[in-house]
Amino acid sequence: MGRRNAAEARESDRLLVVSLHDVHAGSLAAVREQVDALGAIGVSRFSLLVVPDFHAGGRVGADPALCEWLRGRAALGDEIVLHGYHHLRLGRRDSWRTAFWTRFYTRNEAEFLDLGRDEARELLCRGRDALAEVQLSARGFIAPGWLMGRDALAAIFEEGFAYTNTVSCLITADRRREPSRSWCWSSRAVWRRVASVRWNRAIAARVLRQRVARLSLHPNDLYFPRLREQIIHLAHRALDSGRRPTTYAEACALAARETEA
Numbered sequence: 266m267g268r269r270n271a272a273e274a275r276e277s278d279r280l281l282v283v284s285l286h287d288v289h290a291g292s293l294a295a296v297r298e299q300v301d302a303l304g305a306i307g308v309s310r311f312s313l314l315v316v317p318d319f320h321a322g323g324r325v326g327a328d329p330a331l332c333e334w335l336r337g338r339a340a341l342g343d344e345i346v347l348h349g350y351h352h353l354r355l356g357r358r359d360s361w362r363t364a365f366w367t368r369f370y371t372r373n374e375a376e377f378l379d380l381g382r383d384e385a386r387e388l389l390c391r392g393r394d395a396l397a398e399v400q401l402s403a404r405g406f407i408a409p410g411w412l413m414g415r416d417a418l419a420a421i422f423e424e425g426f427a428y429t430n431t432v433s434c435l436i437t438a439d440r441r442r443e444p445s446r447s448w449c450w451s452s453r454a455v456w457r458r459v460a461s462v463r464w465n466r467a468i469a470a471r472v473l474r475q476r477v478a479r480l481s482l483h484p485n486d487l488y489f490p491r492l493r494e495q496i497i498h499l500a501h502r503a504l505d506s507g508r509r510p511t512t513y514a515e516a517c518a519l520a521a522r523e524t525e526a
């Protein structure tokens with residue numbers, strides 16, 4: 266391949282992954298609105314981060330409308346990603362090491378932060394079973410809040426998942442790490458929203474230089490006008506620069522193929 270063609274090929278490999286976090290029966294209406302709003306501007310595929318039993322309120326299979334919608338989206342090319350099990354850190358005490366992440370950064374939702382390897386493997390299996398019960402399957406796992414310890418990380422790949430990621434990095438089963446910062450917002454207080462908008466603006470050029478531009482949304486994000494405006498604006502920018510909307514699974518598979526070539 267000549268130099269010009271190689272450059273063009275790289276250009277066409279530039280991707281946009283929009284991931285919708287915390288999909289469960291209670292967030293279905295909000296998530297569907299996100300798919301509609303971003304779909305209207307050209308985001309045709311999503312990584313849907315499904316929580317198998319959100320806050321222990323009932324497994325995915327208990328809600329037929331949710332299952333049907335997820336299967337329909339998967340048939341259209343979306344990806345189902347396993348996202349924690351309860352999305353809640355049940356019955357664990359905070360140490361000074363974990364308090365920042367569990368209390369300030371999340372609302373006690375860092376479920377995989379300090380799990381042992383066996384505990385993590387058990388939850389991963391239960392999560393996979395909950396999806397299989399409703400004919401869904403996940404190639405990737407993403408921890409709530411992107412927070413996981415070393416044992417949880419090992420457990421994810423021992424259980425055969427193809428990839429995971431953090432807010433700043435894609436990690437594949439061969440332990441390759443690709444730096445990739447995600448746009449994301451924290452909406453639960455005015456000051457967090459203001460800080461999020463500034464932060465996402467500040468990192469925009471960096472995000473758009475990456476092979477994979479990532480835009481990660483939580484269910485309420487589009488309900489705040491300033492956030493909505495920025496989210497739509499950034500998705501437009503990514504698409505206008507020629508990026509192809511895809512899923513994490515495909516982005517990771519393409520990277521593996523490039524490494525082999």
Ligand SMILES: [Zn+2]
Nearest residue numbers: 286287409410
């Ligand atoms: Zn989450």
